Amino acid sequence: xxxxxxxxELGLELKEVVVGPVGLLPWVQVGNLLYMSGRTPxxxxxxxxxxxxxxxxxxxxxxxxxxxxxxxLCAAKSALGDLGRIKRVIKVLGMVNSAPGxxxxxxxxxxxxELFVEVFGENGRHARSAVGMAGLPGNVPVExxxxxxxxx
Amino acid sequence: xxxxxxxxELGLELKEVVVGPVGLLPWVQVGNLLYMSGRTPxxxxxxxxxxxxxxxxxxxxxxxxxxxxxxxLCAAKSALGDLGRIKRVIKVLGMVNSAPGxxxxxxxxxxxxELFVEVFGENGRHARSAVGMAGLPGNVPVExxxxxxxxx
Amino acid sequence: xxxxxxxxELGLELKEVVVGPVGLLPWVQVGNLLYMSGRTPxxxxxxxxxxxxxxxxxxxxxxxxxxxxxxxLCAAKSALGDLGRIKRVIKVLGMVNSAPGxxxxxxxxxxxxELFVEVFGENGRHARSAVGMAGLPGNVPVExxxxxxxxx
Numbered sequence: 001x002x003x004x005x006x007x008x009e010l011g012l013e014l015k016e017v018v019v020g021p022v023g024l025l026p027w028v029q030v031g032n033l034l035y036m037s038g039r040t041p042x043x044x045x046x047x048x049x050x051x052x053x054x055x056x057x058x059x060x061x062x063x064x065x066x067x068x069x070x071x072x073l074c075a076a077k078s079a080l081g082d083l084g085r086i087k088r089v090i091k092v093l094g095m096v097n098s099a100p101g102x103x104x105x106x107x108x109x110x111x112x113x114e115l116f117v118e119v120f121g122e123n124g125r126h127a128r129s130a131v132g133m134a135g136l137p138g139n140v141p142v143e144x145x146x147x148x149x150x151x152x
Numbered sequence: 153x154x155x156x157x158x159x160x161e162l163g164l165e166l167k168e169v170v171v172g173p174v175g176l177l178p179w180v181q182v183g184n185l186l187y188m189s190g191r192t193p194x195x196x197x198x199x200x201x202x203x204x205x206x207x208x209x210x211x212x213x214x215x216x217x218x219x220x221x222x223x224x225l226c227a228a229k230s231a232l233g234d235l236g237r238i239k240r241v242i243k244v245l246g247m248v249n250s251a252p253g254x255x256x257x258x259x260x261x262x263x264x265x266e267l268f269v270e271v272f273g274e275n276g277r278h279a280r281s282a283v284g285m286a287g288l289p290g291n292v293p294v295e296x297x298x299x300x301x302x303x304x
Numbered sequence: 305x306x307x308x309x310x311x312x313e314l315g316l317e318l319k320e321v322v323v324g325p326v327g328l329l330p331w332v333q334v335g336n337l338l339y340m341s342g343r344t345p346x347x348x349x350x351x352x353x354x355x356x357x358x359x360x361x362x363x364x365x366x367x368x369x370x371x372x373x374x375x376x377l378c379a380a381k382s383a384l385g386d387l388g389r390i391k392r393v394i395k396v397l398g399m400v401n402s403a404p405g406x407x408x409x410x411x412x413x414x415x416x417x418e419l420f421v422e423v424f425g426e427n428g429r430h431a432r433s434a435v436g437m438a439g440l441p442g443n444v445p446v447e448x449x450x451x452x453x454x455x456x
Contacts, residue, residue: 132439
């Protein structure tokens with residue numbers, strides 16, 4: 001089953017991520033490395049606004065992280081045309097907007113990592129750091145950047 | 153026009169960054185990837201000290217970020233001898249020393265990104281995360297690390 | 305003297321890091337780059353719990369950072385079988401769980417960097433950022449991720 005078929009089976013329709021005419025890039029490929037910009041939760045249109053450990057529970061943060069994984073898959077699909085070109089996931093930096101004293105960043109970012117394993121299987125496993133930020137753009141609870149290895 | 157000429161046109165004289173006899177390295181090149189250490193604002197001699205959202209406004213933070221971009225270009229010039237050897241900017245991690253509740257990290261780090269586009273044009277665009285830190289060395293408002301692709 | 309011999313001379317016995325049957329990976333190698341997951345202090349069994357600048361002094365944070373370096377060397381040994389396969393250390397992201405106002409992140413992460421230079425000599429020097437996080441998993445004071453270059 002292709003990654004796209006697995007996404008469909010999970011009920012996660014992909015949408016296109018467009019490179020704007022000016023400004024930043026959602027990805028840059030150099031050789032077989034595809035560097036993705038940090039992305040934030042935007043799948044459901046829910047207006048995420050707050051820190052985990054205060055406005056959001058760990059479980060809600062995990063839900064946000066799963067939305068971020070979907071968003072990165074949309075960007076990768078737009079970059080590559082075919083998610084099957086992803087040979088493996090290399091490295092994830094999971095950043096959790098953390099209220100003072102919050103220390104369950106890995107449990108939050110598992111929402112990101114688990115979707116990658118559901119979609120790519122063994123090749124979705126990755127090196128990772130899951131850490132606590134003092135703030136994130138627009139006060140979203142989670143932002144994640146990722147490096148993919150692309151088949152040559 | 154070369155990157156050095158564009159820097160001169162912007163009134164941004166380059167200064168050498170020296171690798172000390174002991175300690176850390178301002179850059180490491182491996183293959184065609186040039187990894188730069190995080191740098192902080194040091195162009196004007198202004199004693200930056202404080203968080204964005206408290207001691208500094210977003211606009212002041214953006215000014216600091218532009219100083220960091222200058223500093224990274226000085227380091228890259230020292231590393232390569234010729235900024236024309238930079239094929240493109242790959243990835244930027246923009247770190248903003250953020251007061252509680254501050255969430256305009258992208259607007260701050262745009263000060264960094266915009267100078268890169270002024271100097272390198274289309275090849276200056278990059279993948280990026282712009283995020284909020286609880287603290288930075290010497291309480292500077294901004295630190296940025298970057299990966300360049302070097303022409304072979 | 306091999307890196308393993310230097311570790312022994314320093315009284316730092318290596319222990320194996322096992323890849324679990326499910327979940328995250330402690331490392332991913334792609335080409336000659338070995339990406340290590342963030343690791344936390346776990347050498348002595350001391351229950352590290354707190355922020356630097358509050359529960360821990362800078363000197364104690366530095367001690368924790370040295371434990372993290374040991375832990376990364378254990379993981380690299382498990383990945384490679386032989387630390388002599390490490391050609392050089394490329395890039396370190398040193399993350400310090402920072403109490404409000406704490407700004408001595410470099411002095412803390414020096415505990416990490418110094419052990420790498422003790423073990424690998426000149427090839428242990430690296431590009432680095434040392435920055436302050438709002439929180440870390442399990443409220444540990446330090447987490448560090450690293451990229452190694454592997455001899456081909």
